Amino acid sequence: MSGEQELGDAIRARWAATRGPLFTDMYELAMAQVYVSQGISERPAQFDYFFRSAPDYGTHQAGFCVTAGLGPFVEWLSGLMIAPAHIEALAGMRSATGSAVFDAPFLEWLAAPDRFADIEIRAVAEGRVVHAQAPIATVTGPLAACQIIETSLLNHFNYPTLIATKAARVVQSARGGRVLEFGMRRGPATGVNEGIRAALIGGCVSTSNVEAAIALGTEPSGTHAHSLVQAYMALGQGELGAFRAMAASAPDGCILLVDTVDTLRSGVPNAITVFDELRANGHEPVGVRLDSGDLAYLAVRAATLLDEAGYPDVSIVLSSDLDELTIWQILTQIDDDAERLGVEPEPIRQRLVYGVGTRLITSHGAGALNGVYKLVGVQDADGKWAPAIKLSEDPGKVPLPGRKTVWRLYDRRGSAVVDLIGLADEEPFPTESIVVHDPSRTDVSQTLRRSDIAEIEELLDVVGPSAASATIGELAGRCSADIVRLDVGVRRLVNPHRYHVSITDRLHRLRADVIAEARSS
DSSP states (O other), X not given: OOHXXXXXXXXXXXXXXXXXXXXSOHHHHXXXXXXXXXXXXXXXXXXXXXXXXXXXXXXXXXXXXXXXXXXXXXHHHHTOOOOHHXXXXXXXXXXXXXXXXXXXXXXXXXXXXXXXXXXXXXXXXXXXXXXXXXXXXXXXXXXXXXXXXXXXXXXXXXHHHHHHHHHHHHHHHTTTOEEEEOOGGGSOGGGHHHHHHHHHHTTOOEESOHHHHHHHTOOOOOOOOHHHHHHHHHTTOHHHHHHXXXXXXXXXXXXXXXXXXXXXXXXXXXXXXXXXXXXXXXXOOOEEEEOSSOHHHHHHHHHHHHHHTTOTTOXXXXXXXXXXXXXXXXXXXXXXXXXXXXOOHHHHHHTEEEEEOHHHHTTTTOOOOOEEEEEEEEEOTTSOEEEOOOOOSSGGGSOOOSSEEEEEEEOTTSOEEEEEEEETTOOSOSSSEEEEEOSSOTTOEEEEEGGGOSEEEEOOEEOOGGGGTOOHHHHHHHHHHHHHTBOHHHHOSSSOOOOEEEEEHHHHHHHHXXXXXXXXX
C-alpha cells in the first residue's frame, strides 16, 4: 500500500470517528427500551427510507435526485459496537426526578456483542438517480436494533443526496464544461467532507479540499486568491510581479486570477505577458480566472484577447456565487455577446471551467432533503408479516405499508419512464396490461402495457461490504449514465416534467385495507 493510500485510509477513519455508536436521537433509545421491556425487541421488522419530494429551490426545481451516502453508512454500520464506556454513560443519565433514564435490562440488551449484526440493508446503488416516494433503502432486522439506527441513516443519506443532486444539476447546466467544487469555507463544519464526496458523485471533477481529495483518491484543484496580488502590490512589485511569482512556483499548472485591478486593461494583458515568458521557457499556461464583474462579457473579451495572443486553448475559470441558474444565464449571455462582438461562442464555451462553492455545498434555496424512515411491517406472534401504517391528514405523508421492491421501467427509446413500487412477492407484469396508481393520490391511475416497455430493472439489492469500496469514478459514472436516460423534460432546470412513480394495484389495495382497518379501530 502506498503512502498516499495509507493517508487516505487514515483520513477516512477520522471522518468515520465523528459518528460513534450513540450517533442517534434520544428518542430512538427510548423506543428501543420500550421494545425490550415489552418483549418485542427481536421481532423482525422492516423500515423504508425515502424522500417525499425533490428539492424546490424557489425559482427552480429538481426533477430528480441522486442518491449518496450509502457507502459511508454501510461502513459505519459494519463497525458499530457498543463499548463499556457507552453503557456507563447511558447508565449515568437521570430524569428530572433523579431516576435512571435507562434500566439495567435494556443496558444489558444493548451491550450484547454483535447487537446490530442481524440487520439487512437492501438499497438502490449509490450514485443512481432516484425519485420521490420510491424506497431508496429498506432496513430489515430486529425491531429495536433497526429503530436505533434511524437517525444515523437519515444523517448519512439526506445531506449527501441533497448535494449530489445539486451538483448533478450544476454539471448538467455547464453543458460539458468542467465543474470544480470549492465550498469548504462555507460548508457545515466537518460535515463538508460528506458534501464534497457527494459533489464528486454528482459530477464535479475535483475539489479544493486537499484532505478530502486525498481521502477520495482524486487530485485537489486551486488557483490563488486576490491576497497574493495584493501582497505584491503592497511590496511595490505590482500585479505583474505577483503573476511572475506564481508562474515561477507552478510553471506547469499556472492559472492566474486576473480581476484584482482591472480585468481587461491590466489582468489579462499581464497574464499574457507571463504566459509568453512561460512558453519561452518550455512551459504552457493553464488558464485565467474571473471572480467578479459581468462574467459572461468578461469571458468573451478575455477569450478574444487570449486568442489574439496565441492562447486559444487556455482555460477560463469562472467563479463567484455560481449555481445551475447562473451558469445557464452566463452561457445564454455568451451566445448574445459573442454574436454582438462578431466571434464564435462555441469555442468560448468549450474552454470554460466553473468553480462552484457556497451555493453548491449549502444547496442554496433548498437546505434540507425531506427524507424519512418509516416502519412498514413487523412480524406478529404467529410469525406473519403485519403491515404497518401511519395515518395523516396529508395523503402524501401516508407511507406505503408492507415489504416492497422497486422496478424501473424503460421505454423503447431507452428512457426511464416509470419507477414502479410493488410488494416483495409480486411480478411487475403478471399480465400484458396492468393498472398502476399514484402513490399519493388515490384517484389517479393509469394502464401500462408490457409491449411498451423494453427493459425492466429491479433497483433494490442486498447491500454488501463492496458498497463501501466503490470508487468516486464508479459512482459518478452511474450518475451520468442514469441522467442521460431521463427524458429531457425531467432534466429541465426550471419547472421540470414530473417523473412518474406508481404503485401496483395490489399495493394500492393493501394500503386502502390497512388504512380502513386502522380508522375503524
